Amino acid sequence: MTRRRLAPLLPPGPLTLSLLVLLGLSACDKPAAEGPASQPANQPTSAAAKPVTTPPATPPSAAATPPAGAPASSDMPQKTADAGAAPAPAPAPAPARPLYYDAPITAADLEGRTLRELTLLRNTIYARAGQSFRKPWLDRHFRQFDWYAPRDQPDLKTLTPTDYANAQAIVNHEESLPRATLEAMQKDLLAKKAAGKATAEDDIEIELLAVHLGGWTGEPELKPVDLSPLADPDQLDGLLAANQLATLSLRDLRMLRNTIYARRGRPFRSSLLQYYFADMDWYTPDETYSDAKLTAIDRKNIRLIQSVEKANGGPLTDYEHKVEEGWFFAA
DSSP states (O other): OOOOOOOOSSOSSHHHHHHHHHHGGGGSSSOOOOOOOOOOOSOOOOSSOOOOOOOOOOOOOOOOOOOTTOOOGGGSOOOOOOTTOOOOOOOOOOOOOOSOOSSOOOHHHHTTOOHHHHHHHHHHHHHTTTOOOSSHHHHHHHHTSTTOOOOSSOOGGGOOHHHHHHHHHHHHHHHHSOHHHHHHHHHHHHHHHHTTOOOHHHHHHHHHHHHHHTSOOSOGGGOOTTOOTTTOGGGGGSOOOGGGGTTOOHHHHHHHHHHHHHTTTOOOSOHHHHHHHHTOTTOOOOTTOOGGGOOHHHHHHHHHHHHHHHHTTOSOOHHHHHHOOGGGGOO
């Protein structure tokens, strides 16, 4: 199934920026409020972008593309090394691509990124405004930088129109990845895991892939035991525990809560929820749906999720539910 590109839901203009700032809390685990925010320091600059100083990411390796019209390397005559000549030095590793851009992000900036890198790209935007993160791996990543100053309430006024446009561009790219591409990525990572060569970053990627695929689609014996219920909706057949929700953002909690309804065939008025669940192989909207289809376990899990949402600033507002934009940028 080909994933569709998420189009902007609001027209450009001053009113749009005002709404985007209002909706920026959707990128957060907590509601936003005004206040000064620390500015990142020591950011290298260039004519096109000013990346935040971050440790080298690990982009997928790719062969250098020769200029148009250049002969393929296999067509070039091979030099015979002189006897006793010193071996050629190994090429220097390609520099890591930045995780923040203050200029409009391009397709080339996004191409070949892992889901983990795309998540870091999105959330670096909000980390600059002091956003705190419930996901441990995101929290650990940003706390290693001197410029990161998490706040109880991030200052989203510091985000620029380019920041918001870049966040949506990242989401559009992430959601346009074909299912076949995601499945191939998962297959490669599981082969690496089976060989005992998977890294901690690979484990994060496996979780993110399961979320995007709507559940575990790999070999059952390779299924991680610590998948979140968002990555493994089969867990919703039983009662959830509060600790299973401890690392989910408000966006994730909303998605998980609606996953319970979606598994019973509930159609959604929200265009983004329609869009999200349409890519799940298990989802079939039922026009005759009513909440009577919910089981006793479903209802208890919904109440638990709502209690965790309330404890973390409350669920997304009705206004955000209707406008349906910013929440999709969340961690």
